[in-house]
Amino acid sequence: xxxxxxxxxxxxxxxxxxxxxxxxxxxxxxxxxxxxxxxxxxxxxxxxxxxxxxxxxxxxxxxxxxxxxxxxxxxxxxxxxxxxxxxxxxxxxxxxxxxxxxxxxxxxxxxxxxxxxxxxxxxxxxxxxxxxxxxxxxxxxxxxxxxxxxxxxxxxxxxxxxxxxxxxxxxxxxxxxxxxxxxxxxxxxxxxxxxxxxxxxxxxxxxxxxxxxxxxxxxxxxxxxxxxxxxxxxxxxxxxxxxxxxxxxxxxxxxxxxxxxxxxxxxxxxxxxxxxxxxxxxxxxxxxxxxxxxxxxxxxxxxxxxxxxxxxxxxxxxxxxxxxxxxxxxxxxxxxxxxxxxxxxxxxxxxxxxxxxxxxxxxxxxxxxxxxxxxxxxxxxxxxxxxxxxxxxxxxxxxxxxxxxxxxxxxxxxxxxxxxxxxxxxxxxxxxxxxxxxxxxxxxxxxxxxxxxxxxxxxxxxxxxxxxxxxxxxxxxxxxxxxxxxxxxxxxxxxxxxxxxxxxxxxxxxxxxxxxxxxxxxxxxxx
Amino acid sequence: xxxxxxxxxxxxxxxxxxxxxxxxxxxxxxxxxxxxxxxxxxxxxxxxxxxxxxxxxxxxxxxxxxxxxxxxxxxxxxxxxxxxxxxxxxxxxxxxxxxxxxxxxxxxxxxxxxxxxxxxxxxxxxxxxxxxxxxxxxxxxxxxxxxxxxxxxxxxxxxxxxxxxxxxxxxxxxxxxxxxxxxxxxxxxxxxxxxxxxxxxxxxxxxxxxxxxxxxxxxxxxxxxxxxxxxxxxxxxxxxxxxxxxxxxxxxxxxxxxxxxxxxxxxxxxxxxxxxxxxxxxxxxxxxxxxxxxxxxxxxxxxxxxxxxxxxxxxxxxxxxxxxxxxxxxxxxxxxxxxxxxxxxxxxxxxxxxxxxxxxxxxxxxxxxxxxxxxxxxxxxxxxxxxxxxxxxxxxxxx
Numbered sequence: 051x052x053x054x055x056x057x058x059x060x061x062x063x064x065x066x067x068x069x070x071x072x073x074x075x076x077x078x079x080x081x082x083x084x085x086x087x088x089x090x091x092x093x094x095x096x097x098x099x100x101x102x103x104x105x106x107x108x109x110x111x112x113x114x115x116x117x118x119x120x121x122x123x124x125x126x127x128x129x130x131x132x133x134x135x136x137x138x139x140x141x142x143x144x145x146x147x148x149x150x151x152x153x154x155x156x157x158x159x160x161x162x163x164x165x166x167x168x169x170x171x172x173x174x175x176x177x178x179x180x181x182x183x184x185x186x187x188x189x190x191x192x193x194x195x196x197x198x199x200x201x202x203x204x205x206x207x208x209x210x211x212x213x214x215x216x217x218x219x220x221x222x223x224x225x226x227x228x229x230x231x232x233x234x235x236x237x238x239x240x241x242x243x244x245x246x247x248x249x250x251x252x253x254x255x256x257x258x259x260x261x262x263x264x265x266x267x268x269x270x271x272x273x274x275x276x277x278x279x280x281x282x283x284x285x286x287x288x289x290x291x292x293x294x295x296x297x298x299x300x301x302x303x304x305x306x307x308x309x310x311x312x313x314x315x316x317x318x319x320x321x322x323x324x325x326x327x328x329x330x331x332x333x334x335x336x337x338x339x340x341x342x343x344x345x346x347x348x349x350x351x352x353x354x355x356x357x358x359x360x361x362x363x364x365x366x367x368x369x370x371x372x373x374x375x376x377x378x379x380x381x382x383x384x385x386x387x388x389x390x391x392x393x394x395x396x397x398x399x400x401x402x403x404x405x406x407x408x409x410x411x412x413x414x415x416x417x418x419x420x421x422x423x424x425x426x427x428x429x430x431x432x433x434x435x436x437x438x439x440x441x442x443x444x445x446x447x448x449x450x451x452x453x454x455x456x457x458x459x460x461x462x463x464x465x466x467x468x469x470x471x472x473x474x475x476x477x478x479x480x481x482x483x484x485x486x487x488x489x490x491x492x493x494x495x496x497x498x499x500x501x502x503x504x505x506x507x508x509x510x511x512x513x514x515x516x517x518x519x520x521x522x523x524x525x526x527x528x529x530x531x532x533x534x535x536x537x538x539x540x541x542x543x544x545x546x547x548x549x550x551x552x553x554x555x556x557x558x559x560x561x562x563x564x565x566x567x568x569x570x571x572x573x574x575x576x577x
Numbered sequence: 578x579x580x581x582x583x584x585x586x587x588x589x590x591x592x593x594x595x596x597x598x599x600x601x602x603x604x605x606x607x608x609x610x611x612x613x614x615x616x617x618x619x620x621x622x623x624x625x626x627x628x629x630x631x632x633x634x635x636x637x638x639x640x641x642x643x644x645x646x647x648x649x650x651x652x653x654x655x656x657x658x659x660x661x662x663x664x665x666x667x668x669x670x671x672x673x674x675x676x677x678x679x680x681x682x683x684x685x686x687x688x689x690x691x692x693x694x695x696x697x698x699x700x701x702x703x704x705x706x707x708x709x710x711x712x713x714x715x716x717x718x719x720x721x722x723x724x725x726x727x728x729x730x731x732x733x734x735x736x737x738x739x740x741x742x743x744x745x746x747x748x749x750x751x752x753x754x755x756x757x758x759x760x761x762x763x764x765x766x767x768x769x770x771x772x773x774x775x776x777x778x779x780x781x782x783x784x785x786x787x788x789x790x791x792x793x794x795x796x797x798x799x800x801x802x803x804x805x806x807x808x809x810x811x812x813x814x815x816x817x818x819x820x821x822x823x824x825x826x827x828x829x830x831x832x833x834x835x836x837x838x839x840x841x842x843x844x845x846x847x848x849x850x851x852x853x854x855x856x857x858x859x860x861x862x863x864x865x866x867x868x869x870x871x872x873x874x875x876x877x878x879x880x881x882x883x884x885x886x887x888x889x890x891x892x893x894x895x896x897x898x899x900x901x902x903x904x905x906x907x908x909x910x911x912x913x914x915x916x917x918x919x920x921x922x923x924x925x926x927x928x929x930x931x932x933x934x935x936x937x938x939x940x941x942x943x944x945x946x947x948x949x950x951x952x953x954x955x956x957x958x959x960x961x962x963x964x965x966x967x968x969x970x971x972x973x974x975x976x
Contacts, residue, residue, distance in 0.1 A: 057858050057861065057862050060854065060855075060858045061855055061858045061859065064851040064852065064854050064855035064858070065851075065855070067847060067850075067851035068847075068848060068851050068852070070847060071847075181607045181610075181611075182606075182607060471583070
């Protein structure tokens with residue numbers, strides 16, 4: 051027998067425990083501050099408190115979650131529950147917060163367990179004992195010992211683990227056909243962290259099409275099969291979750307204040323470190339145009355303000371040559387990018403597979419074109435994608451590119467010396483395992499000049515990450531570039547990664563839409 | 578500093594280990610991977626992060642002996658001996674094994690012996706050549722290497738002398754010289770049986786057992802022992818892990834436990850618990866953690882069904898002592914109470930392990946010569962494992 055999920059979970063929990071003393075970002079203080087706010091203030095002040103700059107900007111269920119944690123936190127160190135302007139981190143605080151992440155991750159482990167036992171089909175493969183062939187084992191590794199989650203949650207510090215656990219649970223329930231439960235868990239998730247709104251179109255269209263209409267997954271929708279009972283029960287489930295979460299604040303008439311906290315459009319197009327998306331390339335083209343313009347004398351130096359350099363600030367940033375981008379344009383682009391897949395789900399749903407593709411493409415679209423995207427949002431693409439890779443060889447290849455690039459793009463999150471060997475070793479281990487396991491699982495033999503499951507240009511592109519990292523961690527400090535042009539290595543990373551991600555987005559989309567037309571042609575031939 | 582250790586490990590210790598596992602276990606890749614992983618994850622070595630270097634060299638020696646490159650093996654081992662004198666713990670089995678092999682070599686046995694002896698002497702000569710010019714230098718080197726003046730033991734070590742000191746204060750009764758003699762006599766007498774057995778019947782499995790025996794004897798009975806020296810015994814036991822998973826696992830847990838006071842001093846308590854649990858998980862995945870099946874003519878057959886419970890009890894005892902030493906404040910007149918308790922507790926275990934390993938070495942029914950590797954693979958318990966009983970599982974996990 052290959053090791054069961056319990057063993058993997060125990061091993062990965064040990065690893066997380068070992069990471070407790072490592073570097074933590076300001077997010078640690080953010081969550082510490084939220085503990086203090088929810089513990090020491092009445093509900094009506096939660097969304098008004100601004101002693102510290104890290105104000106509460108997650109939806110109410112997360113605030114309640116922090117409130118629950120704070121009830122335990124007071125036994126660790128009451129000092130951490132005092133609202134203050136300056137960061138506070140005693141040893142007990144560190145242990146408490148780290149442990150709370152580790153414990154909340156058990157939800158993810160439970161969801162992965164549900165997935166492995168209830169959804170994954172077992173094929174009578176001969177070498178189930180081998181850790182490179184066992185479906186459950188590969189899936190478990192991809193989900194609960196995900197490299198990205200590990201460094202974002204357990205080094206950088208955030209609570210993504212259990213949020214993805216909720217997402218996974220909701221997907222599992224929908225896969226099982228328990229659509230109402232799935233919708234319930236997703237509504238709960240939305241009230242924990244509103245970033246998941248990005249994938250809600252996929253949920254909405256899928257549930258409307260495949261649950262509210264009783265017709266089977268046929269190409270033609272039969273309007274008569276619409277079930278009001280199902281529609282209303284679905285609506286009730288979702289609305290009641292929102293009512294419980296936002297109810298008190300509706301009563302207190304604080305909704306506009308909460309919304310302004312949840313959606314801070316004052317922030318810029320890109321985060322301090324550009325997420326590897328479309329706008330990273332847009333920015334670089336703008337920069338390049340400026341430099342070329344200055345060299346050739348087409349642009350005047352005084353026409354360009356000094357503030358256009360890509361400093362590390364979260365404020366707005368003006369483009370010089372290319373037109374500046376406004377929030378509504380990003381929104382429009384995002385919507386355009388997800389429309390085809392939504393239309394495909396509506397017109398030709400192919401069961402769970404379409405649903406998962408919908409989630410992935412919604413996350414992808416918002417990641418590539420969204421306003422102020424964090425690099426961590428790449429996990430929202432990678433984790434649902436891992437559910438597809440065992441089904442199709444093509445998706446597995448794409449996933450390998452995306453996972454490697456996406457995980458690599460998280461590297462700048464951890465910039466301290468001490469964590470460098472950890473992140474490199476963990477990344478190598480995780481990526482190598484994925485390559486070995488997926489290629490063996492799909493029965494692909496590797497050749498020495500190209501990576502398994504990938505074409506030669508794709509392999510070359512991934513291999514290119516090695517010199518990029520070499521430049522970032524060795525060459526750039528040696529040449530003193532990290533002082534003179536601190537943004538250069540970040541820019542290089544995000545542009546290089548964004549190329550790979552945009553490429554995989556195109557390829558994935560292309561295949562899905564092509565499949566769609568192929569199926570249609572098949573049907574036409576039959577008629 | 579840390580990087581030098583890491584790189585030395587990466588270059589010497591890890592390749593030796595992986596190569597050894599690779600050539601000694603002829604089974605599928607994933608099994609090899611897991612076996613190497615479980616040995617690499619042995620917490621004792623991971624947490625005490627210096628001194629892998631000599632272990633790595635010694636491992637290369639063992640590896641060479643396994644693949645019958647006797648001269649290379651002896652050179653590698655001599656190098657490790659020159660790197661750290663503590664490798665003397667392993668010297669006796671190396672000597673006996675090579676002697677036995679030469680003796681059983683039908684053709685030109687003398688020539689082989691001379692070859693090996695010459696290579697050893699040459700290696701020593703090269704290593705010590707900078708100091709061989711003057712007589713005082715040599716004496717000074719030896720004086721530094723073997724600081725007898727430091728006394729019978731320093732901290733609370735889990736060996737016999739330290740444990741006996743609770744009952745009899747040997748330090749006060751005897752002079753330094755007579756203590757030295759006492760240690761020497763005890764050590765030599767306890768080394769003899771396993772060594773002679775090895776000379777008579779030099780198989781590789783017996784060699785590994787003899788390595789464990791001799792290093793344990795040194796640890797328990799010799800003069801001026803440090804807690805970390807248990808790692809020298811742990812290395813051969815790590816190699817025995819595929820052959821005797823149950824006992825080796827037990828030993829490795831206890832050996833890590835015996836260094837607990839060191840970890841407390843270095844603020845590694847969290848790491849101690851999590852790496853132990855990690856080690857348990859990986860070993861549990863890889864091996865079948867039930868005692869080896871008793872054969873018919875085995876000594877004390879009734880004890881075998883009880884062994885899993887004894888393991889749980891003993892580990893529970895460890896956990897209890899660990900927690901107690903962290904939580905309970907010892908009485909002011911006995912500040913080292915828990916260190917001493919931990920030392921005695923592990924010492925009792927080590928004595929039992931020594932007896933057991935000796936017993937196994939004598940009873941392993943082995944054919945002479947080359948078949949040792951096949952023998953060892955037969956000794957390995959069935960690969961398709963039955964998990965250890967549920968309550969057993971749970972209790973260890975609390976660690």
